[in-house]
Amino acid sequence: MRRSHLLGLGFMTPAILLTLALFIIPVVLTGVFSFTNMSTSTGITGGAYEINPRSIRLMKDAGLREGLIGDLEENLYKIDAAGLAQVEKDFGKKLAEEMKGAYDGQTFKDRRELVRAIKDLKSRPRSSRDLNKAADLFQKSILNVRYDDESAFLNGLGNLGITLQDGEQAELTRFAYTGWVWTTENFSNMAAMPSTYRAAFNTVLYIAFTLTFNIVFGVFLAVATFYLPSAAASTFRTIWFLPRILPHVLYVILWKWFTWDTGFLSQVLEPFGVAPRNWMMDTEINAWVSIVLINGFVGASLGMILFSSAIKAIPSSMLYASEVDGASRLQQVRYIILPQLRWPIMFTSIYQTLSLLTSFDYIYLATDGGPGSSTTVWALYAFKTALNNYGGNLQYGFGAALALVLVGIGILASVLYLRLFDFKSMNAAPRIEQ
Amino acid sequence: MTKNFKTLPVYILLSVLSLPLVIMYAYLVIDTFTVTTPGSLVPGPFTLHNWRFLWEPAKPGQASIWAATLNTFLFAGGTMLIVLMTSATAGYALSRLRMPMRSFMLAGLIMLHAFPTVTLIISVFLILQIIGLYDTLIGVILVRAALDLPLGVWIMKGFYDNVPWEIEMAGVQDGASRFTVWWRLILPQIQPGLAALGIFSFLQAWSEFILPQVLAPGANAQVLSVYMQAVVKSETQMDFTLFKTIGLFYTLPVVVIYLIFNKKLMNIYGGGTKG
Numbered sequence A: 001m002r003r004s005h006l007l008g009l010g011f012m013t014p015a016i017l018l019t020l021a022l023f024i025i026p027v028v029l030t031g032v033f034s035f036t037n038m039s040t041s042t043g044i045t046g047g048a049y050e051i052n053p054r055s056i057r058l059m060k061d062a063g064l065r066e067g068l069i070g071d072l073e074e075n076l077y078k079i080d081a082a083g084l085a086q087v088e089k090d091f092g093k094k095l096a097e098e099m100k101g102a103y104d105g106q107t108f109k110d111r112r113e114l115v116r117a118i119k120d121l122k123s124r125p126r127s128s129r130d131l132n133k134a135a136d137l138f139q140k141s142i143l144n145v146r147y148d149d150e151s152a153f154l155n156g157l158g159n160l161g162i163t164l165q166d167g168e169q170a171e172l173t174r175f176a177y178t179g180w181v182w183t184t185e186n187f188s189n190m191a192a193m194p195s196t197y198r199a200a201f202n203t204v205l206y207i208a209f210t211l212t213f214n215i216v217f218g219v220f221l222a223v224a225t226f227y228l229p230s231a232a233a234s235t236f237r238t239i240w241f242l243p244r245i246l247p248h249v250l251y252v253i254l255w256k257w258f259t260w261d262t263g264f265l266s267q268v269l270e271p272f273g274v275a276p277r278n279w280m281m282d283t284e285i286n287a288w289v290s291i292v293l294i295n296g297f298v299g300a301s302l303g304m305i306l307f308s309s310a311i312k313a314i315p316s317s318m319l320y321a322s323e324v325d326g327a328s329r330l331q332q333v334r335y336i337i338l339p340q341l342r343w344p345i346m347f348t349s350i351y352q353t354l355s356l357l358t359s360f361d362y363i364y365l366a367t368d369g370g371p372g373s374s375t376t377v378w379a380l381y382a383f384k385t386a387l388n389n390y391g392g393n394l395q396y397g398f399g400a401a402l403a404l405v406l407v408g409i410g411i412l413a414s415v416l417y418l419r420l421f422d423f424k425s426m427n428a429a430p431r432i433e434q
Numbered sequence B: 001m002t003k004n005f006k007t008l009p010v011y012i013l014l015s016v017l018s019l020p021l022v023i024m025y026a027y028l029v030i031d032t033f034t035v036t037t038p039g040s041l042v043p044g045p046f047t048l049h050n051w052r053f054l055w056e057p058a059k060p061g062q063a064s065i066w067a068a069t070l071n072t073f074l075f076a077g078g079t080m081l082i083v084l085m086t087s088a089t090a091g092y093a094l095s096r097l098r099m100p101m102r103s104f105m106l107a108g109l110i111m112l113h114a115f116p117t118v119t120l121i122i123s124v125f126l127i128l129q130i131i132g133l134y135d136t137l138i139g140v141i142l143v144r145a146a147l148d149l150p151l152g153v154w155i156m157k158g159f160y161d162n163v164p165w166e167i168e169m170a171g172v173q174d175g176a177s178r179f180t181v182w183w184r185l186i187l188p189q190i191q192p193g194l195a196a197l198g199i200f201s202f203l204q205a206w207s208e209f210i211l212p213q214v215l216a217p218g219a220n221a222q223v224l225s226v227y228m229q230a231v232v233k234s235e236t237q238m239d240f241t242l243f244k245t246i247g248l249f250y251t252l253p254v255v256v257i258y259l260i261f262n263k264k265l266m267n268i269y270g271g272g273t274k275g
Helices: A003-033 A053-062 A066-073 A081-091 A093-103 A111-119 A128-136 A150-159 A168-176 A185-192 A194-226 A230-245 A248-259 A264-272 A284-312 A316-324 A329-340 A342-358 A361-366 A378-387 A396-420 B008-033 B049-054 B065-096 B102-114 B117-131 B137-161 B165-173 B178-189 B191-207 B210-215 B224-234 B240-270
Strands: A076-078
Touching: A003 A396, A003 B065, A003 B102, A003 B117, A003 B137, A053 A066, A053 A168, A076 A111, A081 A093, A081 A128, A093 A111, A111 A128, A150 A168, A185 A396, A194 A230, A194 A284, A194 A329, A194 A342, A194 A378, A194 B008, A230 A284, A230 B008, A230 B240, A248 A264, A248 A284, A248 A361, A248 B008, A248 B224, A248 B240, A284 A329, A284 A342, A284 A361, A316 A329, A329 A342, A342 A378, A342 A396, A361 A378, A378 A396, A378 B117, A396 B102, A396 B117, B008 B049, B008 B240, B049 B240, B065 B102, B065 B137, B065 B178, B065 B191, B065 B224, B065 B240, B102 B137, B117 B137, B117 B210, B137 B191, B137 B210, B165 B178, B178 B191, B191 B240, B210 B224, B224 B240
Parallel strands: none
Antiparallel strands: none
16 A cells, blocks of 8 residues: 555544544444334333333233233232241241241232231231231232343242243243333334324425525525625625524524514514514414524525625626616526526525425424424424433434434435536546655 | 616615514614613613623522533534544545545545434434443534534535645655645645634534533533523523523624634635535
8 A cells, every 4th residue: 555545544534433433323323223112211221121010011912811910910928038037026036937837938829818827827926917017028029120131030030939831931021121122113103103294294394485485585685785785785694694603592582582472573563452472382374484484594594695606706797788788687687697596596405405304403492393293393303202302201213213214315315416516526636646 | 786776675675674683683782781671672771780690690500601601612612623633634635645445435525515414313312322422522522523524524625625736746846745745835725724614613513502402411511502591491481681691692702703704704604504
């Protein structure tokens, strides 16, 4: 390998490492995670074995043998060393030794059975209250006991005298496992849930409206500022560019102040007899207009910059000539400026479609997908499912499956984007050999 | 343009359309320095009362804003440094050095440039949890830097492409190594590019909200955007004056930097950023 190869690869290393760790691996892992049922309750790393009310419910739903579920749910009474030591402390050595002789290692199905057995002994406690108390010392349950691995779990079952029939072992350990497992349920759930279709519909609506607004308004701003003297033009451009660099949190707060029921619009309209109301969240339509405007005001500035520089590239002699020939301003825009903008408009459309498809922070801050879920777009839906669920259980696996759809579209669109570039000229070979 | 066309209608139309934004900006500044009375848009007398969060907690139980400010500086500064170092080297390699798989890397760069990175946030969240960088500034700095990287390399490559080959050939002819040539001759040539990219990535990180909110929400790594959102969320009544004052404090560096470096930045924003 030549020295410049080594130097080149050395220069690339930091970028490659960072890209690998935070682009390539996340893309692959999004795919991996989407085939798991990871959530807050399963944890991310390994799991343990435990029978708890939730797994009991799942077993009942799955139709496991009722006797077995009963055994798991019931408290059992097993005579063991720990219990005997406690009896010795509370009721004296005599009873403990007698019990050890008669019943050591035995399991009783319920307390009544054990109490009856104790009653057969000579040194039994007198009152029935004491009998119950003595019996309770042997109470055992597999419920909510965590075992680190499968064999410990099966041992625990055996110690309690819970017997398994053929083929039940595998099923039981599957239900008792608290960690995540591989599954394709995320995708079947996705296809079955109406909220998925609502989110998809919202996304299409959101992109269509916002993109149209961005392009039309971006063209308008670029053309309008083009006809103004440069000082005025740069003032207006600054006004329209600021939303892009203002922190998102503040920008959305300004919109909320503008539209809130104690905010600007309500106060201005009050003297005209319009009752104050929350103009942003009042109805679904209001919420939609708000998020399109909030995103559109930011998005239009990108169009404004790109289109402005494209218009500047038009030879001014062309514009002068058209004026001499008597073209009106509209004709000038229609026949000279707009044709020049065809390429930048296409570029901006593809670029913004992709970023609108996946960006959700303005919607999250402004309407939080509401009212109801009327403005929940796909990206926000995935985000809320996996990372921002007030219900408590964050479904990482399902969220990853939702994100995988966007990742897939993203990859396809970036390939398209690559085709649009003049790749040959970019790829020109370096001129120094060494 | 020319005198043949009236500009007045354009002025009127643009002004009317810009009115909402101008009102927002104006009241952002006015409200923070005056006594605001509910139900009135006329500013009251001057006061600094709204700025009291600078010397006492904004809400009982809230941390001081200065810790969040320091974190934001570390976050934005750290991101800027990593982006600059990796882009300056990778951009040079892609522009000037021969190496295996060069065109593959270039194609990958363009694809990453367009790729919607925010979709990866769920798996990045899980990865940071697994490797133990969750809720740390380092973790969120690395993620933010990685997201800026394709744009950064792209822009730096553009700047390197415009440096004449003759400078480099002269250096090599005089016996300098390629590394020395890069460090002593080429880097000084692309200083404007480094400055613009540095400012750009600093501003992006300074305003970033979703990444720190998801990846580092804890008190130790809280940045200003997360801090501000926490104040907003903890309010039952929308105290817009408080929000605006915190917001103005938060955004002041951004606006100042923008106004100073306006021209330099336009190149990068025009070069196709997300949005």
